[in-house]
Amino acid sequence: MTLEAVDYHSPNAAQDFVKSLRETGFGVLKNHPIRQQLVTDIYQHWHTFFNSADKHNYRYNVGTQDGYFPAEVSETAKGHTQKDIKEYFHYYPWGQCPTEYKAELAQYYQEANQLAEELLGWIEQYTPADIAGHYSQPLSSMIENSDQTLLRVLHYPPLKGDEELGAIRAGAHEDINLITILPAANEPGLQVKLKDGHWMDVPCDFGNLIVNIGDMLQEASAGYFPSTSHRVINPEGTDKTKARISLPLFLHPRPDVKLSERHTAGSYLHERLVELGVL
Numbered sequence: 001m002t003l004e005a006v007d008y009h010s011p012n013a014a015q016d017f018v019k020s021l022r023e024t025g026f027g028v029l030k031n032h033p034i035r036q037q038l039v040t041d042i043y044q045h046w047h048t049f050f051n052s053a054d055k056h057n058y059r060y061n062v063g064t065q066d067g068y069f070p071a072e073v074s075e076t077a078k079g080h081t082q083k084d085i086k087e088y089f090h091y092y093p094w095g096q097c098p099t100e101y102k103a104e105l106a107q108y109y110q111e112a113n114q115l116a117e118e119l120l121g122w123i124e125q126y127t128p129a130d131i132a133g134h135y136s137q138p139l140s141s142m143i144e145n146s147d148q149t150l151l152r153v154l155h156y157p158p159l160k161g162d163e164e165l166g167a168i169r170a171g172a173h174e175d176i177n178l179i180t181i182l183p184a185a186n187e188p189g190l191q192v193k194l195k196d197g198h199w200m201d202v203p204c205d206f207g208n209l210i211v212n213i214g215d216m217l218q219e220a221s222a223g224y225f226p227s228t229s230h231r232v233i234n235p236e237g238t239d240k241t242k243a244r245i246s247l248p249l250f251l252h253p254r255p256d257v258k259l260s261e262r263h264t265a266g267s268y269l270h271e272r273l274v275e276l277g278v279l
């Protein structure tokens with residue numbers, strides 16, 4: 001079992017991509033429209049941000065969840081006892097952001113949202129009719145004008161050797177949202193859990209775009225699209241001294257969007273954030 005990168009411009013792109021999402025919860029795109037230079041610039045600038053003390057001036061707002069989350073408050077994945085070895089910044093267009101980095105993030109946010117809308121259209125197109133019957137509205141319209149979609153700039157610092165036993169960069173977890181769009185990080189480490197329980201490396205060629213299903217789409221598709229566990233493992237050897245930066249965009253529907261008989265997007269998110277201990 002491997003994850004094959006699908007060429008965005010190939011005639012069967014939509015079909016191949018959705019097949020991969022259905023089988024593994026993950027899809028990898030190459031030759032996609034997100035500009036690599038923009039991603040590279042963001043990685044470089046945010047590396048500087050995380051290495052400066054100025055980051056503490058942007059501490060996150062508890063109620064709205066925008067801003068800087070230091071390592072001491074970073075997430076503990078569901079079912080884990082150790083916190084992840086990471087710090088991150090939550091960017092929302094309405095939220096706090098250092099002025100010098102705002103235009104760049106806003107640009108990326110807009111471009112990635114546009115691609116996400118197209119990919120949700122692909123997913124909808126290749127959802128079997130009996131499953132699509134559960135969607136309360138077209139998937140792409142669920143995220144339209146949503147102020148909940150979250151761009152997270154993640155920094156996994158170099159390992160110092162004093163990390164808690166068993167702690168890893170990102171413990172196994174599933175994403176809460178509809179889909180996640182993630183440019184390949186500057187260092188490897190992302191793995192996805194296969195149906196047989198084995199962990200597989202996600203192809204991290206620089207320039208690939210990784211997309212995965214979150215719990216909200218699993219809920220809305222009555223389980224047809226699996227929200228698959230993934231994690232980020234610690235580097236070994238000389239790679240220990242390397243920081244890793246990644247940039248997931250978590251596509252969230254508007255809070256009033258009905259996901260299923262049980263849940264709206266708003267009720268679902270609230271339940272999950274309480275479980276994570278960040279609310």
Ligand SMILES: O=C(O)CCC(=O)C(=O)O
Pocket residue numbers: 152154170175182185190230232246247248
């Ligand atoms: O850093 C990565 O590559 C993945 C991060 C991730 O899975 C998450 O923040 O939900």
Ligand SMILES: [Fe+2]
Pocket residue numbers: 173174175230
């Ligand atoms: Fe994730």
